[in-house]
Amino acid sequence: MTLARRRFDALIIGAGGAGLxxxxxxxxxxxxxxxxxxxxPTRSHTVAAQGGVNAALANVLPDNWHWHMFDTVKGxxxxxxxxxxxYMCREAIxxxxxxxxxxxxxxxxxxxxxxxxxxxxxxxxxxxxxAARTCAAADRTGHAILHTLYQQNLRARTHFFDxxxxxxxxxxxxxxxxxxxVLEIENGEPLLIEAKATVLATGGCGQVFRTTSNAHINxxxxxxxxxRAGIPLMDMEFFQFHPTGIAGKGMLITxxxxxxxxxxxxxxGERFMERYAPNAKDLASRxxxxxxxxxxxxxxxxxxxxxxxxxxxxxxxxxxIINQRLPGIRETGRIFAGVDAAKEPLPVFPTAHYAMxxxxxxxxxxxxxxxxxxxxxxxxxxxxxxxxxxSVHGANRLGGNSLLDILVFGRAAGxxxxxxxxxxxxxxxxxxxxxxxARLNRWDRKGDGPTVRELRDAFxxxxxxxxxxxxxxxxxxxxxxxxxxxxxxxxxxxLRDHSRIFNTARIEALELENLVDCGxxxxxxxxxxxxSRGAHSRPDYxxxxxxxxxxxxxxxxxxxxxxxxxxxxxxxxxxxxxPKERVY
Amino acid sequence: MPSERELARLRxxxxxxxxxLDEILLTYLERHYATAAAAEQAAFRCLLGEEDPQxxxxxxxxxxxxxxxxxxxVERLRRLTPxx
Numbered sequence: 001m002t003l004a005r006r007r008f009d010a011l012i013i014g015a016g017g018a019g020l021x022x023x024x025x026x027x028x029x030x031x032x033x034x035x036x037x038x039x040x041p042t043r044s045h046t047v048a049a050q051g052g053v054n055a056a057l058a059n060v061l062p063d064n065w066h067w068h069m070f071d072t073v074k075g076x077x078x079x080x081x082x083x084x085x086x087y088m089c090r091e092a093i094x095x096x097x098x099x100x101x102x103x104x105x106x107x108x109x110x111x112x113x114x115x116x117x118x119x120x121x122x123x124x125x126x127x128x129x130x131a132a133r134t135c136a137a138a139d140r141t142g143h144a145i146l147h148t149l150y151q152q153n154l155r156a157r158t159h160f161f162d163x164x165x166x167x168x169x170x171x172x173x174x175x176x177x178x179x180x181x182v183l184e185i186e187n188g189e190p191l192l193i194e195a196k197a198t199v200l201a202t203g204g205c206g207q208v209f210r211t212t213s214n215a216h217i218n219x220x221x222x223x224x225x226x227x228r229a230g231i232p233l234m235d236m237e238f239f240q241f242h243p244t245g246i247a248g249k250g251m252l253i254t255x256x257x258x259x260x261x262x263x264x265x266x267x268x269g270e271r272f273m274e275r276y277a278p279n280a281k282d283l284a285s286r287x288x289x290x291x292x293x294x295x296x297x298x299x300x301x302x303x304x305x306x307x308x309x310x311x312x313x314x315x316x317x318x319x320x321i322i323n324q325r326l327p328g329i330r331e332t333g334r335i336f337a338g339v340d341a342a343k344e345p346l347p348v349f350p351t352a353h354y355a356m357x358x359x360x361x362x363x364x365x366x367x368x369x370x371x372x373x374x375x376x377x378x379x380x381x382x383x384x385x386x387x388x389x390x391s392v393h394g395a396n397r398l399g400g401n402s403l404l405d406i407l408v409f410g411r412a413a414g415x416x417x418x419x420x421x422x423x424x425x426x427x428x429x430x431x432x433x434x435x436x437x438a439r440l441n442r443w444d445r446k447g448d449g450p451t452v453r454e455l456r457d458a459f460x461x462x463x464x465x466x467x468x469x470x471x472x473x474x475x476x477x478x479x480x481x482x483x484x485x486x487x488x489x490x491x492x493x494x495l496r497d498h499s500r501i502f503n504t505a506r507i508e509a510l511e512l513e514n515l516v517d518c519g520x521x522x523x524x525x526x527x528x529x530x531x532s533r534g535a536h537s538r539p540d541y542x543x544x545x546x547x548x549x550x551x552x553x554x555x556x557x558x559x560x561x562x563x564x565x566x567x568x569x570x571x572x573x574x575x576x577x578x579p580k581e582r583v584y
Numbered sequence: 585m586p587s588e589r590e591l592a593r594l595r596x597x598x599x600x601x602x603x604x605l606d607e608i609l610l611t612y613l614e615r616h617y618a619t620a621a622a623a624e625q626a627a628f629r630c631l632l633g634e635e636d637p638q639x640x641x642x643x644x645x646x647x648x649x650x651x652x653x654x655x656x657x658v659e660r661l662r663r664l665t666p667x668x
Contacts, residue, residue: 047600047602213603327645327646328645335607336666338666338667
């Protein structure tokens with residue numbers, strides 16, 4: 001059968017904030033833009049970003065983009081690239097105003113200016129008093145932004161391929177990206193989309209861990225497509241965990257619970273945080289609380305029949321305070337843990353929240369690969385948002401900087417692309433198309449091997465146990481062997497349902513392949529980095545080691561190979577912030 | 585009984601931007617939808633057309649839909665437990 005083909009100037013894969021902001025810059029310039037999304041665009045994971053977006057507007061307290069830059073460099077534990085961070089913090093201001101003009105209903109102050117709230121990690125005057133930098137649209141900032149960008153794209157006549165799943169990038173012998181093979185989920189038909197440039201904006205890969213706060217769609221599709229195209233992933237060992245997710249499920253229980261007086265206990269009823277952080281106790285930083293919880297479980301003081309979680313006690317606060325100040329907590333506990341938090345403690349465990357690493361790009365969104373002693377741009381390929389690593393978050397992301405990242409660098413990719421789309425389409429490489437088709441057709445194989453669900457559950461459990469919060473040489477080495485064995489088993493996995501119409505089992509199989517690729521990148525990168533920095537914590541190497549490890553990791557799929565590249569310590573126009581101890 | 589294809593289509597509609605919604609909607613679909621009354625099934629299909637923040641406010645916060653059929657379904661979804 002002939003493969004259906006379409007041609008566009010630009011192809012955007014992913015319809016969250018990054019993809020839609022990239023698409024809008026192009027569609028507004030009359031380029032033909034295709035956006036491929038596996039779910040309806042306003043159901044992208046951007047809607048879960050409810051906190052807000054950082055920009056030094058100084059509407060509430062004095063502020064300056066340079067202070068925002070300092071906080072972001074410090075938050076990154078000096079692994080972030082200071083040129084990209086300067087660019088992001090400067091561009092935050094026009095980006096927020098652009099969104100305001102596009103119709104995002106930001107919350108307002110009495111004087112009509114955009115309201116800004118204070119978040120952790122924000123300071124005035126380079127580490128001084130608390131700043132108020134986060135612009136919010138009530139408690140649904142992500143959705144408000146996504147909805148506005150979607151509407152603007154409809155106005156600009158962006159072409160949406162809703163409920164299409166991207167299989168693989170198409171490239172030629174020189175490594176240039178020519179578009180992608182995608183699959184229409186409804187009828188199971190493949191479609192080849194040719195484009196002069198392709199933007200990967202597919203979000204994160206939190207589903208690689210058993211306990212995660214990420215939606216089911218976050219399966220690292222773009223990251224894995226890049227890996228299969230020979231492009232490395234950068235800094236994948238840095239994964240942010242939130243200490244209190246519902247045990248075994250992952251839904252976030254806000255830090256506000258502990259702020260209101262809730263506290264953690266082990267199976268003996270002991271307030272164990274007093275041992276790990278005698279001053280801050282339950283309000284210690286996320287990584288400290290997460291490690292303490294996992295240590296309690298590993299040392300046999302976990303709760304429940306399997307001793308695999310701890311308890312978050314808040315019933316002593318009383319129903320009235322819980323209902324007033326912690327809306328949704330009782331419902332979350334009841335539905336997902338079967339516990340009324342006003343009467344019993346909640347079972348909790350650290351939950352995988354955000355990938356700092358991803359596809360390496362420069363500040364224009366162009367994807368980079370090593371070349372000789374330096375780097376070169378992959379012709380025709382861009383990446384932005386959580387699937388990319390530009391790198392502004394380094395080893396640890398600050399609250400309010402994730403929406404900012406997707407908006408600034410989605411826009412930057414779109415703006416840079418506008419200058420690149422004048423040329424003709426490159427000739428299509430049929431061998432690459434056949435390779436992508438082979439990936440799809442592999443799932444037509446019949447047999448009695450393990451199911452997708454069995455292998456996915458085993459892989460995610462191994463990731464949580466061996467590449468999660470608690471990372472020693474022994475635990476991770478053992479885990480890597482398990483993960484490699486599970487990767488081998490993937491070849492034997494067969495589908496039971498081979499129909500074409502809305503065969504979601506086939507999509508889940510393709511997602512599993514992506515998860516396995518992303519998981520290997522995390523596990524291999526984490527084992528090699530023998531230091532503790534930001535979210536990557538090694539009890540056997542507890543200190544940050546700037547002499548040997550102030551560098552970015554690059555993981556290549558072929559042979560699980562690693563390489564490294566230097567951190568950009570030189571900003572664009574200001575003095576560099578030299579490394580210091582990260583204390584708050 | 586709904587066909588396999590209809591269930592598969594609805595399963596994909598349960599893919600949302602928030603984990604909480606994924607889990608509530610999928611749990612209902614996989615364990616209760618097939619045996620629900622036709623009116624409740626229709627209400628569920630209608631619910632899937634709502635935006636994620638609206639679903640969050642109905643299913644996890646204090647708001648309730650004005651429509652009586654949706655209201656009844658939302659109450660049922662809010663009473664789901666892990667052992668359902």
